[in-house]
Amino acid sequence: MNDRTPTPESTDRSEPRDGYFGAFGGSYVPEALSAALTQLREAWRAADGDPGFHATLDTLRRDYGGRPTPLYHAARLSEAAGVEIWLKREDLAHTGSHKINNVVGQALLARRMGKPRVIAETGAGQHGVATATAAALFGLRCTVYMGAEDCRRQRLNVVRMQLLGAEVVPVESGTRTLKDAINEAMRDWVSNVEDTHYLIGSAMGPHPFPTIVRELQRVISVESRAQFDAQAGGLPDAVVACVGGGSNAIGSFAEWIDTPEVALIGVEAAGEGVGSGRSAATITEGSEAVLHGSRSIVLVDDDGQVMPAHSVSAGLDYPGVGPEHAWLARSGRATYVAATDAEALEGFRRLCELEGIIPALEPAHAVGWVLEHGRRTLGEGARIVLTMSGRGDKDVDEVVEVAGWDVGVERAFGAGGGDS
Amino acid sequence: MSVVPAGEARIRDAFARAAGEGRAALVVYLTGCFPDPATSRACFEAAVEAGADVLEIGVPFSDPMMDGPIIQAANQAVLDAGVGVGDQLALVGELAGLDVPKLVMTYVTIADRRGYGRFAAECADAGLDGVILPDLPAEEAGEWVDHARDRGLATVFLASSVSTDQRLRAIAGVSTGWVYATGLLGVTGVRSVAGDVTRELVARIRQVTDTPVAVGIGVKDRSSAAEVAAYADGVIVGSAVVRAAADGDPATAPHRVGALVRELSAGVASARPRSG
Numbered sequence: 001m002n003d004r005t006p007t008p009e010s011t012d013r014s015e016p017r018d019g020y021f022g023a024f025g026g027s028y029v030p031e032a033l034s035a036a037l038t039q040l041r042e043a044w045r046a047a048d049g050d051p052g053f054h055a056t057l058d059t060l061r062r063d064y065g066g067r068p069t070p071l072y073h074a075a076r077l078s079e080a081a082g083v084e085i086w087l088k089r090e091d092l093a094h095t096g097s098h099k100i101n102n103v104v105g106q107a108l109l110a111r112r113m114g115k116p117r118v119i120a121e122t123g124a125g126q127h128g129v130a131t132a133t134a135a136a137l138f139g140l141r142c143t144v145y146m147g148a149e150d151c152r153r154q155r156l157n158v159v160r161m162q163l164l165g166a167e168v169v170p171v172e173s174g175t176r177t178l179k180d181a182i183n184e185a186m187r188d189w190v191s192n193v194e195d196t197h198y199l200i201g202s203a204m205g206p207h208p209f210p211t212i213v214r215e216l217q218r219v220i221s222v223e224s225r226a227q228f229d230a231q232a233g234g235l236p237d238a239v240v241a242c243v244g245g246g247s248n249a250i251g252s253f254a255e256w257i258d259t260p261e262v263a264l265i266g267v268e269a270a271g272e273g274v275g276s277g278r279s280a281a282t283i284t285e286g287s288e289a290v291l292h293g294s295r296s297i298v299l300v301d302d303d304g305q306v307m308p309a310h311s312v313s314a315g316l317d318y319p320g321v322g323p324e325h326a327w328l329a330r331s332g333r334a335t336y337v338a339a340t341d342a343e344a345l346e347g348f349r350r351l352c353e354l355e356g357i358i359p360a361l362e363p364a365h366a367v368g369w370v371l372e373h374g375r376r377t378l379g380e381g382a383r384i385v386l387t388m389s390g391r392g393d394k395d396v397d398e399v400v401e402v403a404g405w406d407v408g409v410e411r412a413f414g415a416g417g418g419d420s
Numbered sequence: 421m422s423v424v425p426a427g428e429a430r431i432r433d434a435f436a437r438a439a440g441e442g443r444a445a446l447v448v449y450l451t452g453c454f455p456d457p458a459t460s461r462a463c464f465e466a467a468v469e470a471g472a473d474v475l476e477i478g479v480p481f482s483d484p485m486m487d488g489p490i491i492q493a494a495n496q497a498v499l500d501a502g503v504g505v506g507d508q509l510a511l512v513g514e515l516a517g518l519d520v521p522k523l524v525m526t527y528v529t530i531a532d533r534r535g536y537g538r539f540a541a542e543c544a545d546a547g548l549d550g551v552i553l554p555d556l557p558a559e560e561a562g563e564w565v566d567h568a569r570d571r572g573l574a575t576v577f578l579a580s581s582v583s584t585d586q587r588l589r590a591i592a593g594v595s596t597g598w599v600y601a602t603g604l605l606g607v608t609g610v611r612s613v614a615g616d617v618t619r620e621l622v623a624r625i626r627q628v629t630d631t632p633v634a635v636g637i638g639v640k641d642r643s644s645a646a647e648v649a650a651y652a653d654g655v656i657v658g659s660a661v662v663r664a665a666a667d668g669d670p671a672t673a674p675h676r677v678g679a680l681v682r683e684l685s686a687g688v689a690s691a692r693p694r695s696g
Contacts, residue, residue, distance in 0.1 A: 034587055305499060
């Protein structure tokens with residue numbers, strides 16, 4: 001099942017290569033990591049072919065992770081949007097996001113490879129929390145790299161990781177966000193490769209990570225496809241998911257890629273707007289380039305220097321994207337659109353008010369896009385599966401600060417007049 | 421019958437000349453245009469004056485995953501000053517009077533963004549003899565190596581103590597000029613060279629190639645240079661030299677670089693003569 005290389009080819013590189021999706025992917029890493037990547041490829045191949053591995057994974061996902069997550073018909077949101085919206089509730093999975101799907105699988109791989117330590121990068125903190133959780137569960141040592149700016153924006157998740165026994169390292173270099181956390185994790189891995197597994201959280205990085213993460217996140221669409229057929233009947237018109245590095249989106253798309261009548265729509269973060277220079281809409285605005293071990297689409301200048309991304313969402317604030325998404329975009333199988341900070345905040349607010357669900361800012365981009373563009377793009381009453389990739393507890397401080405909403409915080413806590 | 425590219429021949433001559441003097445070659449890395457283009461040029465001149473046999477000119481990339489804090493900081497300062505790849509190649513052109521082989525060290529993203537063909541042409545036109553791309557592994561390198569060879573450029577590949585024998589053969593098969601043996605598992609400028617492991621790596625590489633083997637990453641002073649020079653064909657020093665350029669008044673940076681390179685050169689010369 002690894003690396004099916006479907007047609008048509010996206011570019012002139014016509015020869016399908018191992019570890020590539022069309023022209024994208026590959027393994028651009030220092031030689032010190034070569035042995036670890038070979039070991040990982042072999043461990044994954046062995047695990048993927050081992051019914052015992054899958055049985056353990058399924059049991060953990062069910063009893064520990066809370067799977068299957070529900071598919072929920074959001075009737076009031078649907079009415080507001082003019083399309084029929086079904087939410088795939090990854091926010092109800094253990095740790096509050098889809099990230100747990102991947103980390104449990106990779107932690108099992110780390111154990112199979114005899115590696116007692118895992119490291120991870122994190123943007124919004126969701127992958128860091130999930131990794132710290134799996135490390136606690138399996139008795140692994142854990143270090144999480146997180147941009148210093150993101151530590152500030154997502155303080156709750158920093159505390160959660162520390163409670164779970166992980167060491168959190170704030171990264172002060174570069175833009176102090178996700179891309180710099182990945183650089184620092186790579187440097188750690190180069191230095192400690194013999195006892196450490198780099199538990200990459202997104203569908204990016206050198207081969208075989210994009211494939212492993214897709215296969216471990218595939219459970220999202222395996223479930224949603226069966227649930228949609230049982231609950232709504234037939235096929236949806238579109239599957240919509242937010243895209244930063246692209247792990248929830250690739251898991252949401254995986255089972256539908258070979259079903260062309262279902263549109264696949266990835267929603268990137270447009271920050272202050274496409275063309276504003278303050279955006280994270282990589283596929284919309286970027287160019288083909290190598291970043292973090294693979295060739296994909298990246299926000300780069302003419303010299304190849306990576307440009308800072310911007311998004312209200314720390315999890316989407318990344319100037320690259322997983323190589324399979326680059327291929328799905330170039331081949332035309334999936335469509336990538338962008339939602340601004342303002343649209344995401346509107347999606348956040350409407351989902352709270354209409355459905356009683358506080359979403360993470362990442363999937364709020366998908367909600368915001370559907371509210372604004374769904375009916376016009378897909379037609380009145382179109383049936384949509386939208387992946388609610390995480391819950392928004394971590395984001396409430398940031399949302400109140402950024403949006404400047406008066407939600408009664410002052411009244412509730414009596415600015416200056418509290419009793420203590 | 422293949423013709424040895426001009427750049428490779430010049431690099432091999434430099435290593436042969438050092439070997440003829442009974443010592444290893446000294447390869448010095450400095451971040452290009454750091455702290456500014458004029459001072460940078462003077463630093464490279466001082467390094468050669470003090471005994472550098474080969475120069476590596478670092479072209480900064482925004483996300484250098486192989487580099488530790490010293491080179492990261494220098495890279496970032498150069499990028500923040502608005503220095504582009506074109507400015508770096510112009511600097512190389514200004515070093516034409518220095519009669520040592522010159523290689524550019526950067527990341528694959530920089531070469532790939534311009535297109536391998538154009539980047540190779542620009543490097544050759546600037547007077548470079550070779551290129552080092554530490555995140556381009558041998559199995560991804562075919563297209564680049566073809567362009568480099570067409571332009572007379574050598575390409576130096578890195579080998580690691582965790583590389584399998586099969587991979588070492590592949591690396592030795594594509595690496596021209598020298599094979600770069602990494603002295604430790606890690607990034608530049610943090611830890612010291614791991615003696616036994618590196619000695620064994622050099623011996624393993626020698627079993628599969630006649631190309632000279634130089635050791636870099638973890639060499640920082642006279643004694644570590646001497647230690648490595650006792651068993652390798654070349655000694656590569658980067659972070660320590662960049663630190664010398666960075667720490668203190670920029671006006672005297674060339675003086676500090678020259679003083680350190682003289683120390684390193686003395687360390688290399690003092691190593692016990694190598695047999696065979």
